[in-house]
Amino acid sequence: MKHSKRLKNNITDPLFREESFFERVYEVVRLIPHGKVTTYGAIARFLGSASSARMVGWAMNHSHTVLPPVPAHRVVNRNGKLTGKMHFRTPFEMEQLLAKEGIPVKNDQVQDFLTYFWDPSIELV
DNA sequence: ACTTTGACTATAA
């Protein structure tokens, strides 16, 4: 900051990188391994804000505007349900992407959820 | 500065 004028923290700008809650969420989601899923609550807990699961969901709502891309389809709710499917380009894209990674989905529900669950609080050191 | 909103979750009935 050469002058007193501060940079604008425009989270809506895909090219603007900052250390915001949103960006932290995106960083965690990018670490979810191929073929695994995690939950909004698990991400919130990992970020030290256990009760901010709704904020994680909100961050995901903007996830399509940031770079590098965020594998938003790997985030489901605590029961393994595909609650965010309506926010994809088509309502079936989320399920298709998961199936492509070998994750069985039936009726918007990840089958055998615990087998595919990846908890950042455990997996990330 | 205040109010509303959510891709959530825990609990209760």
Add this chain to the structure above:
DNA sequence: GTTATAGCCAAAG
């Protein structure tokens, strides 16, 4: 199994 309700809190309006 279900639905209802309250708490949550950062960002958007």
